[in-house]
Amino acid sequence: MATEILMPALSPTMEEGKLAKWLVKEGDKVTSGQIIAEIETDKATMEFEAVDEGTVGRILVAEGAEGVKVNTPIAVLVEEGESVSAAPAPVATPVAAAAPAPTPAAAPVAAAPVAAPAAPVADGSPDWPAGTPMKTMTVREALREAMAEEMTRDEDVYLMGEEVGEYQGAYKISQGLLDQFGDKRVIDTPITEHGFAGIAVGSAMAGLRPIVEFMTFNFAMQAIDQIINSAAKTLYMSGGQMGCPIVFRGPNGAAARVAAQHSQDYAAWYAQIPGLKVVMPYSAADAKGLLKTAIRDANPVIFLENEILYGRSFEVPDLPDFTIPFGKARVWREGTDVTLVSFGIGMSHTLDAADKLAAEGISAEVIDLRTLRPIDYDTVIASVMKTNRCVTVEEGWPVASIGNHLSATIMERAFDWLDAPVINCTGKDVPMPYAANLEKLALVTSDEVVAAAKKVTYR
Amino acid sequence: MAARKGAAKSNTSREELLSYYREMLLIRRFEEKAGQLYGMGLIGGFCHLYIGQEAVVVGLEAAAEEGDKRITSYRDHGHMLACGMDPKGVMAELTGREGGLSKGKGGSMHMFSKEKHFYGGHGIVGAQVPLGAGLAFADKYKGNGRVTFAYFGDGAANQGQVYETFNMAALWKLPVIFVIENNQYAMGTAQKRSTSTPELHTRGLAFGIAGETVDGMDVLAVKAAGEKAVAACRAGNGPYILEVMTYRYRGHSMSDPAKYRTREEVQKMRDERDAIEHVRELLIQGKHATEDDLKAIDKDIKAIVNEAAEFSKESPEPALSELWTDIYA
Ligand SMILES: Cc1ncc(C[n+]2csc(CCOP(=O)(O)OP(=O)(O)O)c2C)c(N)n1
Ligand SMILES: [Mg+2]
Numbered sequence: 001m002a003t004e005i006l007m008p009a010l011s012p013t014m015e016e017g018k019l020a021k022w023l024v025k026e027g028d029k030v031t032s033g034q035i036i037a038e039i040e041t042d043k044a045t046m047e048f049e050a051v052d053e054g055t056v057g058r059i060l061v062a063e064g065a066e067g068v069k070v071n072t073p074i075a076v077l078v079e080e081g082e083s084v085s086a087a088p089a090p091v092a093t094p095v096a097a098a099a100p101a102p103t104p105a106a107a108p109v110a111a112a113p114v115a116a117p118a119a120p121v122a123d124g125s126p127d128w129p130a131g132t133p134m135k136t137m138t139v140r141e142a143l144r145e146a147m148a149e150e151m152t153r154d155e156d157v158y159l160m161g162e163e164v165g166e167y168q169g170a171y172k173i174s175q176g177l178l179d180q181f182g183d184k185r186v187i188d189t190p191i192t193e194h195g196f197a198g199i200a201v202g203s204a205m206a207g208l209r210p211i212v213e214f215m216t217f218n219f220a221m222q223a224i225d226q227i228i229n230s231a232a233k234t235l236y237m238s239g240g241q242m243g244c245p246i247v248f249r250g251p252n253g254a255a256a257r258v259a260a261q262h263s264q265d266y267a268a269w270y271a272q273i274p275g276l277k278v279v280m281p282y283s284a285a286d287a288k289g290l291l292k293t294a295i296r297d298a299n300p301v302i303f304l305e306n307e308i309l310y311g312r313s314f315e316v317p318d319l320p321d322f323t324i325p326f327g328k329a330r331v332w333r334e335g336t337d338v339t340l341v342s343f344g345i346g347m348s349h350t351l352d353a354a355d356k357l358a359a360e361g362i363s364a365e366v367i368d369l370r371t372l373r374p375i376d377y378d379t380v381i382a383s384v385m386k387t388n389r390c391v392t393v394e395e396g397w398p399v400a401s402i403g404n405h406l407s408a409t410i411m412e413r414a415f416d417w418l419d420a421p422v423i424n425c426t427g428k429d430v431p432m433p434y435a436a437n438l439e440k441l442a443l444v445t446s447d448e449v450v451a452a453a454k455k456v457t458y459r
Numbered sequence: 460m461a462a463r464k465g466a467a468k469s470n471t472s473r474e475e476l477l478s479y480y481r482e483m484l485l486i487r488r489f490e491e492k493a494g495q496l497y498g499m500g501l502i503g504g505f506c507h508l509y510i511g512q513e514a515v516v517v518g519l520e521a522a523a524e525e526g527d528k529r530i531t532s533y534r535d536h537g538h539m540l541a542c543g544m545d546p547k548g549v550m551a552e553l554t555g556r557e558g559g560l561s562k563g564k565g566g567s568m569h570m571f572s573k574e575k576h577f578y579g580g581h582g583i584v585g586a587q588v589p590l591g592a593g594l595a596f597a598d599k600y601k602g603n604g605r606v607t608f609a610y611f612g613d614g615a616a617n618q619g620q621v622y623e624t625f626n627m628a629a630l631w632k633l634p635v636i637f638v639i640e641n642n643q644y645a646m647g648t649a650q651k652r653s654t655s656t657p658e659l660h661t662r663g664l665a666f667g668i669a670g671e672t673v674d675g676m677d678v679l680a681v682k683a684a685g686e687k688a689v690a691a692c693r694a695g696n697g698p699y700i701l702e703v704m705t706y707r708y709r710g711h712s713m714s715d716p717a718k719y720r721t722r723e724e725v726q727k728m729r730d731e732r733d734a735i736e737h738v739r740e741l742l743i744q745g746k747h748a749t750e751d752d753l754k755a756i757d758k759d760i761k762a763i764v765n766e767a768a769e770f771s772k773e774s775p776e777p778a779l780s781e782l783w784t785d786i787y788a
Contacts, residue, residue: 008498011714012505032491033510033708033729035722044716049709051495070500158600184600190630195589195623202593205578206528208600229583230590237569239562240785242578274786298788 002082003052004073007061010039010046017041018066019074028056030077037074054079119385120378120413123328127289127317134315142284142316143173143249143305146291147211149321151181154209157295158185160200161213161250170215171251171310197223197248201231204246204300211295214250217266217304231300232275247294249303252280253345253395254443256308260431265396267344270302271372271405277326278373280304282347284314286370289324296323306345327374331383335365338453339383341406342393343369346444350393353449362457372402380406381413388419389456393449398426420456425449471679473747479521479678480738481756483513486537487735488764489546490709493536493553496768497713502553506567509537511708514734515640516541518681519608519701522689526603530578530591531610533568534640534707538610542575546763550771558774562781584645585618587611588637592628592698595635606634606692614645616659622666625698629666632697636688637663639702640675646711647719660702670700676732706732 007017018040024030030050037048057078061068068074137145151157163170165178165188178186189196193214200210214220220227231244254263270278277299281287287305294301332347333354342350347368354364365383369375384390390410392403403424410422428442490508497506509516512534520541523529531538539549544560552559553567560570570580578594581587591609598605615621616639628635639659643650650657660670669691673684681703688699706728710717717725742748 006499008495009500010498012503014714041714043714044718046710046714046716047722049494051491070498190623190626192623192626194620195627198586198589198620199593199596199624199627202530202578202590202595203597203600204593205590206594206597208597225583225586226589230581230586234571234579235788236785237561237565238571238579238785239560239564240788241561241573242571243788245788277787 001079002057003054003077005036005050005075005077007068007070007072007074008039008048009070010041010048011043014041014043014070016067016069019061019063019068020045022059022063024056026056026059030054030056050077052077055082057082120381122331122379122382123376124331127285127324127330128319128322133318135318136313137284137316138311138313139281139284139287139305140171140173140310142288142314143291144175144177146288146295147174148177148180150292150295151177151185154295156207157209157211158187159211159213160187160189160196162189162191162215164188164213169213171307173305173310174213193219193222194226197226198230200246201226201244204231204244205234205242209245209295211247211249214248216262216307217250217252218262218264220248220250220266227300227302228273228276232273235299236275243298244300245298247291247301247303249291249294250305251307251310252304253306254427254432254439257434257436257439259434263432265394265427267304267372267394268396268401268405270304271375271402273373275300276373277301277371278304279326279371280344281370282309282344282368284312285316286324286330286368288316289322290326290370292321293323293326297326304344309345309348324370326371327376328370329376329379330368330370331365331379332368333364333366335363335387337363337387337457338389338391339365339367339380339387340391340393340449340453341367341369341380343372343402344395346393346395349444349446349449352446353393353453356446356450357453360459362453362459364453369402377409377413381410384410384414385417388417389453390418390422391425391449391452391456392422393425393444395427395444398424398429401426420458423452423456425452471741473742473745475521476738476742476745476747477756479517480735480742480753481760482517482520482541483678483735483738484756484760485546485763486513486517486540488760489540489550489767490536492764492768493550494709494713496550496554496771501772502567503555504566505533506553506713507534507711508709508713509534509707511728512640512642512675512705513537514678514681515638515675515703515705516610518678519638519685521678521682522685523606523608524689526576526605527689528576528578528591528594528598528605528607529610530587530594530607531580532584532587532612532615533580533582534612535568535570535580539570539572539575539577539580542572542577544570544572544575544577546767547770550767551774554771554774555776556771556774557777558770562785563777564781564785585611585615585620588615588618588621589624591637592624592633592635595628595633595698596631599631599633604693606636606689608636608638610638610640612645613639613641613643613650613659614648614653616662617653622662625663625666625668628698629663629668632695634692634695635698636685636692637668637698637700639700640705641702642705642707644707644711644719646715649719658702660700663698663700668698668700670702672702672704675703675705676734676737678734678738
C-alpha cells in the first residue's frame, strides 16, 4: 500500500515551511529513521526522518519550495514489490490539517467570586455547641494537641522538619511528640528544604499524610517548586488519579527584630495557587480546629502560623475531637458602621482598632477570614451590604495583596452598596528593616486601621 | 552492524530475548508514530522521544517486581509502555483527548498510573528525584519490601535537590534506585560542557551510596545491573546509583534541530550500538527466531501502535467542564 509523506510540523508554532533539500530521490529505498529531507521551520533547519520503510515512489513537492503548509503531501512511499507507478499522482489541493480546531473558551462554570447574583448568606452557625466547656490554652499548645490527636487517630500521619524531634521544635510546637510517637513518625531532617519537601510530597503521593514543618516560611522559598509544581498541580495533571494529602506548616510573617530575610508574610503568594488550600488562624481554637481539618484534608494545605501568636492564650473548647471547616469566616464582633476584614496576626490589630473605634462611637463589624483558599466571600459581602463600608487589614505587602483581591470582589458583587472606596491596610512596601523604630513603621498598626475606618465613615 | 563482545554467546532464554525485542520495538514504533502525529499537528507543545534509549527501561523493568514503583522526567513514554500502561491511553494523552491517561489535562510530560505504580511524568528537571525518594520513604514506612526506580538525566544530575536527596536517602536507608540515564546531552549541552567530573555513578560516594556504570545499549547488561541494585535495595542497604550509558537518536524534543552534534555521531550509534539490533542479532544467531518470526512480531507491534494512533485521533477532546475538575480531591 502506498503511503503519503506529509509536510511535518517541527515546532510547537510552525504552520508552514521551506522544503530546503531532498536527501533521497524517486526509486530510492528508505528505512525507518533515515533522514530523507531538510526542512526549514520558523526557527531552524530540521532534519526530517522517514517513519515507514519502503521505496520513494514519487516526490510531490520539489526541493526549494517555500511556504509549504503543514500536512501537505510531499512524497509517496510504496511498499516492497509495489510498482512505483502505483503511486498516486501529485494531489492538487493540500489535505486539510487534521489538527483540532481551537475550541471556544469555556464559560467559567465555577468562577466563584463573579457569578453570584443572589444575596449572599453568611454561615453564622456556631463552631461548637453552646454550653461546651472551655479551657484556656496557648496557640502553641493548641497546635501541638491537634498534631498529637491526629497522629493518634491515623498511623499514616507523620511529622517531618528541622529540629522537630530531639530539639522538641525550634518554636516548641512539637514538644513531646518524639517521645509519644517515636522516631519513625517524628523525623528530624537535615537543613535541606527543597529536598525534604520533595520527599514528603512523594510520600504523600504514595499514600502517607505528612505534616512538614518549615522552621519558618521564609525558608520554604527554597522548596516552593515542590509545593506548587509537584504538590498543587499533580491532581489536575493526572486527571484526578494522583492526589497529595500534605500539610506544610510553620511560622509566617514578621517575628520581632529579625529583619528582611526572616520577616515576610506569604499569605497572598500561596492564596494565588489553585490546588492549594491556605489557612491562617488567629486564635488557639481556630489553630487547633483548622489544623485537624488540614491534616484530614486530601489536598495540599499551607498552614501559616505566627511566632508572636504562639504564646497568646485563648479559650478552646474542651472536646475530645473538634474541627473547624475551611471556607467559613468567623465574625468576632458584630457592628453596623464599617466592616473590618482580617486574618492571622492582622486580627490582633483589627480587634484593637474596633475597641478604639467603639470608644469613639463607631460600631465596627470584625471578620476573621481564617482560610484564604477557599475564602468565605459570602460573609464579607453580606457584612458590607449591611455596613456599606469596608477596611481590610493584613501584614503582607500592598501590591497584589489579599485586600486587593477582596476589594475587587466587593466591587463586583456589592458595588451599589458601597458608600466609600474600600481601603486596604497593609505592611509598607519595603523590605523589613531591623531598627526598632523603622520596624514599627513598616508594620500595619491599629491606629492605621482606626484612621482608615474613620475615612470610610467620613468621620 | 559491528560485532559486540559476547553478543553471540548469550545464554538468555528464547522467551526472554523475544520479550525484550517486542518491548523495545513497541517503544520505538510508538515513538516514531508520535513523531509522525506531532508532524501532523495532532500532538502539540513539547514532545520528548525516547528513541535510542529503549534498553534502559526495558532492562530495568525486567529486574522489577510487581508493586515496585517508578518515576521519571518528561521523557516518559518509554517508561509508561515498559511498565504496562495502555499504549492507547498514552497516545490519546499526547493528542490531548478524553481517552488519555490524564483525561487530556497532563499531556506528554505529565502522565500517571496508580495501577501500574507509575508516578509521572515530571516537567521540572530534577524534581522527580526527591519525589522518588519520597515514594521509597512511604514504602519503608509501610515496610512493604518495595523498591522505587527514580530515573533522571545527565543534565538533571547537576541539580542541587538531587544531592539533598542522596543525603537523606542514604541517611534513612531508603529503598530507591537512582537511575541516571546518561544520554550525553542535556538539550544542546554536551555532558563535558556542563559537568566537572563525568563519572556520574560516583556522585553518591560522598554520601556512601554505591554506584556503577552500565552499557545502556545492551538490555541484558542493564537487566543484570538492575537485579543487583534491586537486591541491594530490598536487602535494606539503602539507595543505589546506576549510571546507564545511553543515547537518544532524535532531538531533545520535536523542535530541536540538533546542531550541537554531527549526523555522523548519531548514525554511528545507530549503526553500531543499536539496542534493538543487538537483540535481533542474538535471536537470529542463536537460532531462536527466523527473520519471518521477527517480521511477524514487527507486524503485531505495528498493529498495536496503529490502533493506539487511531484511538488517539478518534477519542474526543475533553468536555469543557473538565477545565474545572480535579483541582481538589
Ligand atoms: C528546572 C528546569 N530547568 C530547565 C528546564 C528546561 N529543560 C527541559 S529538559 C532540559 C535538559 C535536561 O537534560 P537531561 O537531564 O540530560 O535529560 P534528557 O532530556 O537528556 O533526558 C532542560 C534544560 C526544566 N524543564 N526544568
Ligand atoms: Mg541527557
